Amino acid sequence: MKRSQIALAIACALSAPLFAAAPAADEPIEVIRPPQNINLGMVELGKKLYFDPRLSKSGFISCNSCHNLSMGGTDNIPTSIGDKWQQGPINAPTVLNSSLNVAQFWDGRAADLKAQAGGPIANPGEMGFTHTLAVNVLESIPGYVREFAQVFGSGKIDIEQVTSAIAEFEKTLVTPNSRFDQWLLGKADALTAQEQVGYQLFKSSGCVACHNGAAVGGNSFQKMGVVEPYKATSPAEGRSAVTGQDIDRFSFKVPTLRNVEMTYPYFHDGAANTLTEAVDIMGRLQLGRTFNAEENASIVAFLKTLTGDQPSFTLPILAPSSDSTPRPKPF
Amino acid sequence: MKRSQIALAIACALSAPLFAAAPAADEPIEVIRPPQNINLGMVELGKKLYFDPRLSKSGFISCNSCHNLSMGGTDNIPTSIGDKWQQGPINAPTVLNSSLNVAQFWDGRAADLKAQAGGPIANPGEMGFTHTLAVNVLESIPGYVREFAQVFGSGKIDIEQVTSAIAEFEKTLVTPNSRFDQWLLGKADALTAQEQVGYQLFKSSGCVACHNGAAVGGNSFQKMGVVEPYKATSPAEGRSAVTGQDIDRFSFKVPTLRNVEMTYPYFHDGAANTLTEAVDIMGRLQLGRTFNAEENASIVAFLKTLTGDQPSFTLPILAPSSDSTPRPKPF
Numbered sequence A, B: 001m002k003r004s005q006i007a008l009a010i011a012c013a014l015s016a017p018l019f020a021a022a023p024a025a026d027e028p029i030e031v032i033r034p035p036q037n038i039n040l041g042m043v044e045l046g047k048k049l050y051f052d053p054r055l056s057k058s059g060f061i062s063c064n065s066c067h068n069l070s071m072g073g074t075d076n077i078p079t080s081i082g083d084k085w086q087q088g089p090i091n092a093p094t095v096l097n098s099s100l101n102v103a104q105f106w107d108g109r110a111a112d113l114k115a116q117a118g119g120p121i122a123n124p125g126e127m128g129f130t131h132t133l134a135v136n137v138l139e140s141i142p143g144y145v146r147e148f149a150q151v152f153g154s155g156k157i158d159i160e161q162v163t164s165a166i167a168e169f170e171k172t173l174v175t176p177n178s179r180f181d182q183w184l185l186g187k188a189d190a191l192t193a194q195e196q197v198g199y200q201l202f203k204s205s206g207c208v209a210c211h212n213g214a215a216v217g218g219n220s221f222q223k224m225g226v227v228e229p230y231k232a233t234s235p236a237e238g239r240s241a242v243t244g245q246d247i248d249r250f251s252f253k254v255p256t257l258r259n260v261e262m263t264y265p266y267f268h269d270g271a272a273n274t275l276t277e278a279v280d281i282m283g284r285l286q287l288g289r290t291f292n293a294e295e296n297a298s299i300v301a302f303l304k305t306l307t308g309d310q311p312s313f314t315l316p317i318l319a320p321s322s323d324s325t326p327r328p329k330p331f
């Protein structure tokens, strides 16, 4: 760089804050930030494991079957289809931004993503496998043996490595750059007038008490049915299953509202098909407030501005099984 | 360009053929060429449809469920899992290079990829839907309505457009650049000595009579069990179901051997787990020849050189359903 160019560069760098609007610090919703401290080798390995149906007994079901990254990180059906088409007990939450959750699962029974990831593999109603069998399969596949050795520097694959890699991949599944975040970052015309009205209503009527922070939820457990009871179509009792406390009955982790446009159907039993319905129920059951059609539409319009950039990556190619790989048991 | 540079460029261009080895014109296997005359808009749309489980009754099964592009375009189980976990009657062939097939399905009952693509959507044992319902779903999704209008310039979605787009995407699923093709194109050290021995055996013992051309198969129907009958684990009788001719009983479309390392288990009933087994059976049943372990291993080593570049693309993001989208019926 010539001296004059350097001077100009410094001048620009110094003056930049004058032009860019400062993030709106006093808003209850925060901008999603791109993930940090990411181990890229673990991410690439975790991505493969996330897409690999050989972690299931049948050889047919992968994490992506129920948390489809083409569809907002969920399966868009009320309760999931598991091994042998078993009907799951509860709606599958999105994996998008799940790293921001205070804990994992509707009742928070897993502390973090790593603790969570072992669950579905060994759950008879989900992937129907065991950790030992899953590790045996991976150890029989030369492509995986090499990649685990490269990433973990150890000669032996274990379930800790498997869940660490999957969790590291999941950490990358954040969705920054939604129109709402652009607005928070100072792009005043990123939201329409109706969307801004919706956001004001979302704040003034009290939704932000539970849905706040970067994930617009995910950071507390709250009673479902504060003002009026919720007639769930599932017997799940939520947080009390973990704490054993009666006061936690029907408390659930507040779901993130990021990308909520894509994560229908809504609620832990998947009983609400549309955002209109979910917003109406929330208003009445949580706040004792009945929104008129226009108010409801404004809130829904605002919620749709929370759809961010979906994770974008090349479909992973999985290393083939070897002659010694235990074969799946589909039937 | 300066005059001297232009002269050099021309000199290089002219002299190139002197250095590059000419393709081996007298070999029974031809190089796979990248696809031509591709309509990119249709490809992008077809890719989304290929990954969209909303084309199934349950909302859970997409083309990619059974022809998983992370796993060589197949499901790697003997017979497929369909709607409600129904067991399919026959092994799912790979979609990779299926555009090179003389006809589609083991018995060739579909003339081409477009004719094929309507089948699974409406097959009660596969996606369990109907064409009308599938089109209704697509028409209710604004993202699809716009994309179909953009690609087909028509206001209305129909099943013809759906199958055309899927077929166009499938045309891109060729796998050029295998080590074998590099060798055919003159890279003499692309194959090891053992692999070259395997290829010579593959030619000299008569495999190429049926497995030839760019797909190393896919271009004729042949009896399974020429010298010795094949004891299939499935009742399928193959080509005779289409022609009604007794002579075609147990004739099947010769499968492509491209990427055969990834398309286990083998044969129309998926009964052979390993290439070693499949090569042994082929030798005995089709040619009356029993390969010793070394010969078998050489042929298997050669077959593995037929693995080409797998299709590489960004996982498609699917437009969300709207409030009016008919909901899937998973149970």
Ligand code: HEC
Pocket (backbone or CB within 6 Å): A050, A061, A062, A063, A064, A065, A066, A067, A080, A081, A082, A083, A088, A090, A091, A092, A093, A094, A095, A098, A101, A103, A104, A105, A106, A107, A113, A116, A117, A118, A120, A121, A125, A126, A127, A166, A253
């Ligand atoms: C058969 C369907 C199915 C499969 C397969 C599956 N999940 Fe889930 N997943 C669910 C359901 C249902 C829940 C909610 C369970 C609950 O809260 O009790 C869930 C919860 C989660 C959560 C917690 C999200 C939150 O906000 O609480 C994460 C993270 C997750 N799954 C990741 C994975 C990973 C990683 C895999 C593969 C190793 C996987 N899932 C496989 C259905 C599935």
Ligand code: HEC
Pocket (backbone or CB within 6 Å): A202, A205, A206, A207, A208, A209, A210, A211, A221, A222, A223, A224, A226, A251, A252, A253, A254, A255, A256, A257, A260, A263, A265, A266, A267, A268, A269, A275, A278, A279, A282, A283, A286, A287, A299
């Ligand atoms: C007292 C806490 C609380 C308040 C206030 C609240 N919510 Fe919720 N919200 C929850 C909980 C808990 C759930 C999950 C309930 C369940 O699934 O059973 C939820 C679920 C939702 C869902 C469904 C998300 C999904 O993916 O299933 C939407 C949408 C929603 N809330 C929007 C709102 C709106 C809009 C308001 C204000 C009108 C609001 N919430 C007020 C706690 C609250």
Ligand code: HEC
Pocket (backbone or CB within 6 Å): B050, B061, B062, B063, B064, B065, B066, B067, B080, B081, B082, B083, B088, B090, B091, B092, B093, B094, B095, B098, B101, B103, B104, B105, B106, B107, B113, B116, B117, B118, B120, B121, B125, B126, B127, B166, B253
């Ligand atoms: C439930 C599993 C399943 C689903 C879903 C499925 N297929 Fe298939 N596919 C099969 C099976 C099994 C066959 C072989 C049937 C036969 O030959 O009789 C097949 C055959 C094919 C073939 C012929 C290949 C050849 O070499 O003959 C193509 C191409 C194909 N499918 C593409 C698709 C497309 C496109 C979709 C989605 C619209 C799809 N499949 C959905 C299982 C499935």
Ligand code: HEC
Pocket (backbone or CB within 6 Å): B202, B205, B206, B207, B208, B209, B210, B211, B221, B222, B223, B224, B226, B251, B252, B253, B254, B255, B256, B257, B260, B263, B265, B266, B267, B268, B269, B275, B278, B279, B282, B283, B286, B287, B299
């Ligand atoms: C007379 C024709 C013919 C000859 C000769 C022949 N094949 Fe085949 N090959 C077929 C047919 C037909 C099939 C499918 C049979 C079935 O699935 O029931 C097949 C299947 C295969 C398969 C399994 C592919 C898959 O994806 O399922 C392999 C591997 C194979 N052949 C290799 C060979 C080798 C190696 C030789 C020589 C030793 C050979 N073939 C000779 C016709 C032939």
Ligand SMILES: [Ca+2]
Pocket (backbone or CB within 6 Å): A074, A091, A092, A093, A263, A264, A265, A266, A267, A270
């Ligand atoms: Ca949901």
Ligand SMILES: [Ca+2]
Pocket (backbone or CB within 6 Å): B074, B091, B092, B093, B263, B264, B265, B266, B267, B270
């Ligand atoms: Ca096969």
